[in-house]
Amino acid sequence: MALEDFAAEMDRCSQCSYCKWIPFDQVKSWRFAKNCPSIAYHNFNSYSARGRYAVARSLIKGQSGYSDTVRKIVFTCMTCGSCDVSCKVCRYNLEPLEMARELKFRLVEDGQGLDEHQAIIESLNKEHNTLGRPRAERGAWADDLDVPRLYADKAEVLFHAGCRFSYDRELQGVARTAVRLLKQAGVDVGIMGQREMCCGGRVYSMGYRETFTRFAQANLKAWDRAGVKTVVTSCADGYHAFKRLYPKLGSQVEVLHTVEFIARLIKEGQLTFRTAVPLTVTYHDPCHLGRQGEPYVPWEGVEKKIKNQIVVYEPRRPRYNGAWGVYDPPRDILRSIPGVELVEMERIREYSWCCGAGGGVREAYPEFSRWTAGERIEEARATGAEALVSACPWCERNFKDAVKALGDSLQVYDIVELVQKAM
Amino acid sequence: MTLARNVYKALEDIVGPENISDDPAVLDSYRYSLAHTAIHIGPYYDTFTPRGEAVLLPGSTEEVQAIVKLCNKYKIKFKASSTFWSAQGYPSGENTIQLDMRRMDRILEIDEKNMFAVIEPGVIGATLQAEAMKLGLNTHLPGSGCSCSILAGATSYFGSGPSNLYGGWHYDNLLALEWVMPTGEILRTGSLGAGCGWFCGEGPGPSMKGVARGFLGAKGAMGVFTKCAIKLFAWPGPQTLPVEGTIPAYRVSLPDNFKAYTVAFPSWRAWADAAHMIWDAGIGYLAHRQFNMFGRDLKFAMIKILTDPTKTLGDLEELLEDPEVQKVTQESMRDFQIVLAGMTRRDMAWQEKVLDEILRRTGGWKVEAMNEPEIHDWALLYLIRLGHKNLNLVYAGGYDGCFGFLGAPDYGTTYVEEAAEFKREWEKRGAIVEAGGDCMMGPIGGQGGGGTCLWENFTCFDPHDKDSVEGTLEFFDACTELGLKRGWGVGMEKWNAAARGPDGRTPPKEERDRIHLAAPQPSVFRYQHRVKEALNPNDLGDAYYETLED
Numbered sequence: 014m015a016l017e018d019f020a021a022e023m024d025r026c027s028q029c030s031y032c033k034w035i036p037f038d039q040v041k042s043w044r045f046a047k048n049c050p051s052i053a054y055h056n057f058n059s060y061s062a063r064g065r066y067a068v069a070r071s072l073i074k075g076q077s078g079y080s081d082t083v084r085k086i087v088f089t090c091m092t093c094g095s096c097d098v099s100c101k102v103c104r105y106n107l108e109p110l111e112m113a114r115e116l117k118f119r120l121v122e123d124g125q126g127l128d129e130h131q132a133i134i135e136s137l138n139k140e141h142n143t144l145g146r147p148r149a150e151r152g153a154w155a156d157d158l159d160v161p162r163l164y165a166d167k168a169e170v171l172f173h174a175g176c177r178f179s180y181d182r183e184l185q186g187v188a189r190t191a192v193r194l195l196k197q198a199g200v201d202v203g204i205m206g207q208r209e210m211c212c213g214g215r216v217y218s219m220g221y222r223e224t225f226t227r228f229a230q231a232n233l234k235a236w237d238r239a240g241v242k243t244v245v246t247s248c249a250d251g252y253h254a255f256k257r258l259y260p261k262l263g264s265q266v267e268v269l270h271t272v273e274f275i276a277r278l279i280k281e282g283q284l285t286f287r288t289a290v291p292l293t294v295t296y297h298d299p300c301h302l303g304r305q306g307e308p309y310v311p312w313e314g315v316e317k318k319i320k321n322q323i324v325v326y327e328p329r330r331p332r333y334n335g336a337w338g339v340y341d342p343p344r345d346i347l348r349s350i351p352g353v354e355l356v357e358m359e360r361i362r363e364y365s366w367c368c369g370a371g372g373g374v375r376e377a378y379p380e381f382s383r384w385t386a387g388e389r390i391e392e393a394r395a396t397g398a399e400a401l402v403s404a405c406p407w408c409e410r411n412f413k414d415a416v417k418a419l420g421d422s423l424q425v426y427d428i429v430e431l432v433q434k435a436m
Numbered sequence: 437m438t439l440a441r442n443v444y445k446a447l448e449d450i451v452g453p454e455n456i457s458d459d460p461a462v463l464d465s466y467r468y469s470l471a472h473t474a475i476h477i478g479p480y481y482d483t484f485t486p487r488g489e490a491v492l493l494p495g496s497t498e499e500v501q502a503i504v505k506l507c508n509k510y511k512i513k514f515k516a517s518s519t520f521w522s523a524q525g526y527p528s529g530e531n532t533i534q535l536d537m538r539r540m541d542r543i544l545e546i547d548e549k550n551m552f553a554v555i556e557p558g559v560i561g562a563t564l565q566a567e568a569m570k571l572g573l574n575t576h577l578p579g580s581g582c583s584c585s586i587l588a589g590a591t592s593y594f595g596s597g598p599s600n601l602y603g604g605w606h607y608d609n610l611l612a613l614e615w616v617m618p619t620g621e622i623l624r625t626g627s628l629g630a631g632c633g634w635f636c637g638e639g640p641g642p643s644m645k646g647v648a649r650g651f652l653g654a655k656g657a658m659g660v661f662t663k664c665a666i667k668l669f670a671w672p673g674p675q676t677l678p679v680e681g682t683i684p685a686y687r688v689s690l691p692d693n694f695k696a697y698t699v700a701f702p703s704w705r706a707w708a709d710a711a712h713m714i715w716d717a718g719i720g721y722l723a724h725r726q727f728n729m730f731g732r733d734l735k736f737a738m739i740k741i742l743t744d745p746t747k748t749l750g751d752l753e754e755l756l757e758d759p760e761v762q763k764v765t766q767e768s769m770r771d772f773q774i775v776l777a778g779m780t781r782r783d784m785a786w787q788e789k790v791l792d793e794i795l796r797r798t799g800g801w802k803v804e805a806m807n808e809p810e811i812h813d814w815a816l817l818y819l820i821r822l823g824h825k826n827l828n829l830v831y832a833g834g835y836d837g838c839f840g841f842l843g844a845p846d847y848g849t850t851y852v853e854e855a856a857e858f859k860r861e862w863e864k865r866g867a868i869v870e871a872g873g874d875c876m877m878g879p880i881g882g883q884g885g886g887g888t889c890l891w892e893n894f895t896c897f898d899p900h901d902k903d904s905v906e907g908t909l910e911f912f913d914a915c916t917e918l919g920l921k922r923g924w925g926v927g928m929e930k931w932n933a934a935a936r937g938p939d940g941r942t943p944p945k946e947e948r949d950r951i952h953l954a955a956p957q958p959s960v961f962r963y964q965h966r967v968k969e970a971l972n973p974n975d976l977g978d979a980y981y982e983t984l985e986d
Contacts, residue, residue: 020900021900024469024471024482024833024899024900025832025833025834025898025899025900026833027472027473027826027828027829027833028468028469028472028473028520029473029521029583029826029829030519030520030521030583031583031826034560034562034583036683036684036686036823037562037581037582037583037821037822037823037824038677038679038686038688038817038821038823038824039679039686040562040563040565040566040582040821040823041566041676041677042563042566042567043543043559043563043564043566043567046560046562046563046566056455056493056536056538056539057457057462057465057491057493057536058462058465058466058491058520058536059461059462059465063465064465065465067464067465067467068461068462068464068465070464071460071461071464071465072461076460076464077459077460077461077463077464078460080459080461082457082459082461082462083459083461086461086462098683101683101684102683102684102823102824102826103684103824103825103826103827103829103830104826104829104830104833105748105749105750105830106749106832106833107833318832318898319749319752319753320734320752320831320869320870320871321863321866321867321868321869321870321904322831322832322866322867322868322869322896322897322898322901322904323749323752323831323832323869323896324749324831324832324833324898325748325749325750325752326750329748329750329751330748330750332748334683334684335683336682336683336745363683364683
């Protein structure tokens, strides 16, 4: 699609500002009623989905041009999708998240990308990861694991560690535990090791569509060679890329997040916990596992009108509004761990507040990213929880960094770490 | 025109560089489409309100005051808006700066004992309601829904909505007020002006509600209201709404002292009788003809879509073929919604008994399909929180109301079928959504406790489709003509015609004068002219504060 393809949506946007709040039915307090970090932090209307529709229209009509302000408006969108959820409480014919992504694509195509993001693209092209680390070190996290490397062997199930788990030493125990759990369950699992490549999801959310496509195609080719039928990952960004974006390029691989796999083991009685973990925790739904973790449904069709002016689609278009994201498996896991008490924050599930790491914001606007994480930490604190648990290394890293910067004592875990403690 | 750099710098010094912008793209995100929502003029295709010279985000009354004083010094117009619902919160001409009040969004106090809240402009209905409920209180929500500023509804427009019946208009609910007047002086009204706190709008300090609000609200044209106290009322429910369900079919199951009924009647006469009896008996927490906004023919099919997260508008045609849907559609033709909320179990039992008796006397009935638990609980949540109000725009993104029967229920019910038939004929032409002609919606109790109804006939169109927009305008012009011919007066479709013209700007004086002189009470506008001369000598607002020179 092109930005111009959203011209009708730009006109049909209700200008209602629902995109600035969690679904109103779910508002429980003044303090935690906002949903979009970008408008909550910057305040100008332009930083909301509603505003971005208007900015996009202004740009394509030539009424305004590129500026530092426009770049900031566009690239401070975390593509967390919370606007999309709130918009679709009342609307069935707008796609604000897709439009925000398309706006980023346009700026990048027009050479208006950010230097901070360009550095990531260079790292990706050279080292196949987004963190600027040597390609040769990518598989080191699994050096002590006896697991086939699928560039040499074959297996039906691939565990994809992702850039963050591959290089972030503080976090990568999660990936090791996940692989051990898969093996213990008798799964024919392998990894790509040092030849694993970035999923491309993060650069897609920064506006680099072409780069994403190149990496996705390379991954799909590698998986095909290795006979991979299922990909398991502990990274929500990777999960979203594989589950929602890769099918558009022809992928038919089954995609599972570790939480889905573990929840299944617990349900089938293959995994029981023996050690109590006495901890009050709250769970943070990663955007790409929760509201953006809905299954992909292929669709090709056109807009049509019924009853003169009601806009619908022929054939019926799938509706992504966060209704069917991955919300219950992580909660089921936490509830099954003896000693763990789960207390919920006000903004959960499809209307969860973003961690602040998405859309390239962590890399380009670190202060805003930290503030966003800090807001979530305060919300977690308000529950009385001792620990904030998530299921994405980008969330975990951003929270850990923010907790440190704030001098807070809140513990931050990946859910797999608690599973490991309880085993 | 661009602001002189020295002026921009002076404004920047007031609010800080992060709270001011004149980037064209930012300014364009503060323009409003005139092919859109409840602007009560037009619609006009591909037309927008004029671009402001700068947008500012003030953070305090002091900053607002400094901005306004600077505007007076340099003769720059200013327009403040809180939540930017509809075109009246946007500039009407050149040389105007915009104040986005969203940073001033604090609930400063909720006085539980005296049942009021002190709020800033950016406080929306949903957050005030959520905080009030924790204390057993509630706020009235304007018809525009809980996304809108409570202060704006109270000071700058009607503030009318479904809970008028129990909670009163926000015009009624406005207590003491802090007003940065058009000259930059600060006036504190009512008890606040006497240093006695916020509890009263009328005294012992200056009682200035009529002057500050003017005729049906100041609409951002007479200074900036920076704080106000708003009356709250009793909430006999839980401290937090226990919301369940899958988006968008959220629902709430409340204790037995809450019920949301859809009641329907065999004739319009019976409908009107029921409204009168409800007011006489004093039952009901809110009452509204709500879901008819989807149209008489479409409303129950739409409710089936909205209460089933697997369905979309693409299911509408199939649902309309469903005999069960057709049956409910037929039986709820002359309907409205009423929420009963018992303050005690006995009170609830009494209200139930009274409603049953009213239905017996009028021959009315409860629409049983709306009592299915999932639909009932969805409707209850919808009506209490008013968090789905933008379903107004669900079809294609554009709507406005036409006609607008404001008066005793006998008035609206006398003419509803004639107006519906008129619209139904226009629907056949294709520009507007074919919904059954009768899309009349509005409160059953346009004043606190009852007395009037206010019905607008929702008209939905596609703002991206030139033919749809222009066809809608043609229809609205015909509505106005019919309204004048039939003695109903100019309908809602033209209510703001004196404030903004087809180009999105203030109409010429001759046109404004023509409209005001044709109004039933031109003296209202003459009086407001004098108020403006006295309080806004540099004329830094716009024509939304309607005036007529002697």
